[in-house]
Structures are given as C-alpha cells and as structure tokens.
Amino acid sequence: MEEKLIERCKNGDLRAFEDLYKQYGRKLYGLCLRMSGNEADAEELMQEVFVILLSKIKSFRGDARFSTWLYRITVNTCISHLRKKKIKQVSLEDEPETSGALSVEPAPMAQHETLKHGIAGLPAGYRAAVIMHDVQGLNHNEIAEIMGISVGASKSQLFKARRKLRDYLNGTLPPGAEGRSQR
Amino acid sequence: MADQRDEILIQRYLLGELEGSEREDFERRLESEEALACLLDSYRSLCDGLHLLEDPEPPADLWARRIRPAIAEQLDIAGERPNAGFSFLEALRLQFLKPAVVVAAFVVVIVGITLLLQYQIVSPVQEDRYEKAISNIQKLRDQFLAELDTLTFEMEKRKPMLSSELRKVYDQTLKDIDESIAKAERFYFAYPNDSDAVQFLFAAYEKKVEFIEQFKQIEPLSPEA
Numbered sequence: 431m432e433e434k435l436i437e438r439c440k441n442g443d444l445r446a447f448e449d450l451y452k453q454y455g456r457k458l459y460g461l462c463l464r465m466s467g468n469e470a471d472a473e474e475l476m477q478e479v480f481v482i483l484l485s486k487i488k489s490f491r492g493d494a495r496f497s498t499w500l501y502r503i504t505v506n507t508c509i510s511h512l513r514k515k516k517i518k519q520v521s522l523e524d525e526p527e528t529s530g531a532l533s534v535e536p537a538p539m540a541q542h543e544t545l546k547h548g549i550a551g552l553p554a555g556y557r558a559a560v561i562m563h564d565v566q567g568l569n570h571n572e573i574a575e576i577m578g579i580s581v582g583a584s585k586s587q588l589f590k591a592r593r594k595l596r597d598y599l600n601g602t603l604p605p606g607a608e609g610r611s612q613r
Numbered sequence: 614m615a616d617q618r619d620e621i622l623i624q625r626y627l628l629g630e631l632e633g634s635e636r637e638d639f640e641r642r643l644e645s646e647e648a649l650a651c652l653l654d655s656y657r658s659l660c661d662g663l664h665l666l667e668d669p670e671p672p673a674d675l676w677a678r679r680i681r682p683a684i685a686e687q688l689d690i691a692g693e694r695p696n697a698g699f700s701f702l703e704a705l706r707l708q709f710l711k712p713a714v715v716v717a718a719f720v721v722v723i724v725g726i727t728l729l730l731q732y733q734i735v736s737p738v739q740e741d742r743y744e745k746a747i748s749n750i751q752k753l754r755d756q757f758l759a760e761l762d763t764l765t766f767e768m769e770k771r772k773p774m775l776s777s778e779l780r781k782v783y784d785q786t787l788k789d790i791d792e793s794i795a796k797a798e799r800f801y802f803a804y805p806n807d808s809d810a811v812q813f814l815f816a817a818y819e820k821k822v823e824f825i826e827q828f829k830q831i832e833p834l835s836p837e838a
Contacts, residue, residue: 442688443795444681444802451676459675460668469672476671477679484687545662564663589624596659 432496439487447480454497457566458504464561465508467550475511479504494575501562501576509554548598556591563588623653627660685802718819721757725750725811747805757818764825775831783828790821 438446458479463472482503490499549557558577562568563584568576574584622639625631631639643650672678728746772780797817801810 438795441792441795442799443791444684444688444798445795447684448676448681451680455671455676456668459671463669464666473672473675473679476675477683480680481683481687484684542662542666545659545666560663564660565666566668567664585628589621592624592656592659593620595663596655599659600655 433492436487436490436492436496439484440490447484450483450500451480454500458500460566461501461504461558461561462508464546464549464565465505465554465557466511467546471511471515475504475507478511479507482507498572498575501568501572502578505558505562505576509558512554544599545595548595551598552591552594555587556594559584559587560591560595564592619649619652620656623649623656626653627656681802685799688799688803718757718815718822721753722812722815722819725753725815726808729806729808729811750805750811754814754818757815757822761818761821761825764822764829768825768828771829775828779828779831786824787821790817790824793817794821 435446435449439450455476459472459476462475462479463469466472466475479500483500486503490496494502549560552560555577559573562573562576563570570581570584570588573588574581577584579587622631626636626639643653728749768783772783775783794814794817797810797813800807801814804810
C-alpha cells in the first residue's frame with residue numbers, strides 16, 4: 431500500500447503527497463512545533479519538509495523504512511533551521527513559576543506548559559531525542575537511524591536531555607544555559 | 614547532590630535495561646536510600662509528563678494554504694500543462710453512451726466554470742463570495758473523488774473475473790488516465806481560478822468514471838472458462 435503511494439509521489443502525483451500529509455502530518459507537525467517552539471516556524475518547517483521530500487523522493491530506494499526516512503528529513507530540516515535562526519535559548523530563570531521543587535504529582539496543565547518551555551530551552555540534538563523518544567514513542571534504534579548516530583549516542587542525548595529537564599523542573603538549572611554551548 | 618552514575622542507573626532502570634543482580638542491587642538501594650528513591654520519583658514524574666504531551670493537530674488549512682501550493686510550484690507546472698487525453702467531441706460521444714453519469718459530470722463542469730468566471734475578478738467586497746466559489750468547486754471535486762474511489766473499489770473486486778487480456782487493457786488504460794488526472798490536478802492546484810484548469814480537471818475525472826463504467830458492463834468469464 432505504502433509502496434504504491436511512494437511510487438505515485440515519485441511520479442509527481444499531488445494527491446499522493448496529500449495522502450502522505452494525511453498519514454504523517456500530525457506527527458511531523460508535532461515534531462516541528464516542539465523543535466521550533468512556535469507555530470509560525472512549525473508551519474514554515476512543514477512546508478520546507480514537503481518541498482525537500484518532493485526533491486528527494488526519487489532517491490528513496492526503500493533501504494530504510496519510509497517513516498524513518500521522512501523523520502530524518504524532518505529532524506535535519508528542524509536542526510538546520512534552528513542553526514540558521516540561531517534561536518535564542520530561553521532563559522528559564524525569567525520564569526518565576528518554574529522555580530520550586532518538582533512535586534511527584536504536579537498539576538497536569540501547569541506541568542505541560544513548564545515541560546514545553548523546558549523542551550524549548552534544550553539544545554537541538556537533545557530536544558530531538560527527547561521529543562522522539564519520550565513524546566512520540568520512538569525507540570533508540572529508530573532515533574539512531576533517523577539522526578544518523580549510534581544507539582549509544584541516542585541514549586546519551588536522551589539521558590542528558592532528561593537530566594537538564596529534571597534540573598529545570600527542580601529550578602536548579604536553566605537548560606538554556608548549558609544549551610548555548612551545545613551545537 | 615546526586616551522583617551522575619546514579620542518574621544513569623535510574624535512567625537505565627526506567628528504560629528496563631537493568632537486569633539480574635544489577636537490578637536487584639539497585640532495588641535494594643532504593644529501599645534504603647531515600648535520596649535515590651526521590652530522584653527516581655522525579656525522573657518518573659518527568660517521563661510521565663512527557664508521555665502525556667500529545668502531538669498537536671496542525672492547522673486545518675495548513676495543507677491547502679502552504680504545503681500544496683509549494684509542492685505544485687516545485688512540480689514545474691509550466692512544462693507539464695496537462696493534456697486531458699481526449700477531445701471534446703469524444704467526450705460528447707461518451708456522454709451519449711452513459712447519459713446519467715455524463716450529464717451529472719457535465720453539470721458539475723459547467724457549474725464549476727460558471728462559478729469561476731463569475732468570481733474571477735476579485736474585489737474586497739467579492740472576496741468572501743470568491744472564496745465560497747472556490748470552496749464549492751472543491752466540494753464538487755471531493756464528490757467526484759468519492760465516486761471514483763467507490764467505482765475503482767467495485768471494479769477491483771470484479772477484475773479477477775475478467776480475462777487476463779482485459780485485465781491488462783484495464784490496468785494500462787487506467788494508468789494512462791491516472792497520469793492525465795495527476796497532470797490536471799497539478800495544473801488545477803497551481804491555477805485554481807483558471808477556467809481551463811477546472812475544465813481539464815473535471816474532464817479527466819469524467820473520463821475515468823466513464824471508462825470504469827464501461828468496463829463494469831463487460832460480462833465476466835464463466836466459471837468453466
């Protein structure tokens with residue numbers, strides 16, 4: 431089924447791209463939004479991802495799973511975008527509500543907002559790892575393939591990301607501080 | 614302050630990577646070391662919070678507003694102005710063969726073109742009406758696509774009952790028609806307010822409906838054959 435869809439995309443069938451969008455749009459948009467931290471950039475990234483997809487799809491030979499390949503394009507586009515824009519890491523020290531120890535059962539909505547803020551302050555590689563693993567449920571093998579790194583490196587990125595988020599939630603470290611020195 | 618090795622142990626524990634004696638040792642330590650247990654709780658809470666973050670829905674019009682036009686532009690429409698694949702006279706001939714289907718399709722084309730021509734020059738006052746016209750054409754297109762999906766599905770079920778030669782003709786012709794439709798759609802998405810584009814698009818859909826309807830009339834092979 432997916433092979434036919436990809437074949438139609440290779441033939442320049444716009445409806446096939448629309449079908450792909452219906453299938454993967456939400457996941458990709460979620461990734462773009464969490465990576466960029468704002469809706470305008472996420473929309474721009476989605477557009478860029480699909481234009482790149484169009485230009486590269488003829489070179490897709492099925493060596494990797496299509497979803498993995500598409501994720502790789504998306505992550506690379508997001509990271510490249512972040513580098514270009516040199517997005518300012520958010521200083522979490524400016525957020526009074528973020529200080530204080532993490533409760534074991536925090537109010538869900540408040541924690542959501544704090545987490546989103548914390549994720550936005552992580553360096554791009556950490557951010558990608560934590561979004562893909564902890565938010566979107568990909569495993570380390572998939573993340574390693576998508577990011578072109580080893581499984582060990584993927585775990586390391588995730589561990590560091592979680593530690594920074596935990597420190598941030600505990601109010602002991604603004605993740606942006608360390609993030610500035612990362613890639 | 615937590616030992617970095619303990620943090621790594623905790624994260625491996627949460628990933629289910631600790632096994633055997635390593636896991637037993639760790640769990641023993643959790644019972645006796647309150648700081649370690651608290652640290653584990655804080656990581657658990659973090660992971661639970663992250664799992665609860667859902668992927669947000671993209672804006673409903675993101676595809677139509679940004680992505681589709683960008684792809685259509687990249688497809689270099691100018692070099693691929695579609696050929697509807699058959700003449701108007703041929704279309705008329707087909708219409709007489711299948712009056713019900715074709716009359717409906719023809720009405721759709723005429724209504725679409727009329728709406729487009731009526732709203733082609735857009736003033737600020739007309740803008741809403743123009744948008745409505747485009748939206749109506751889109752709805753008609755959706756109806757056509759739904760009908761095509763149904764027909765194609767029905768025909769796919771019948772196909773195994775046809776001779777291999779007929780199946781080959783069916784597949785090849787359908788492929789050609791689909792290519793015409795793909796070109797027509799690219800043209801339409803690039804120039805949605807161009808009456809030629811709308812005409813090409815609906816003519817291509819109509820061609821496919823007509824073709825499948827014709828094939829549905831063919832008697833299947835008898836079981837003995």
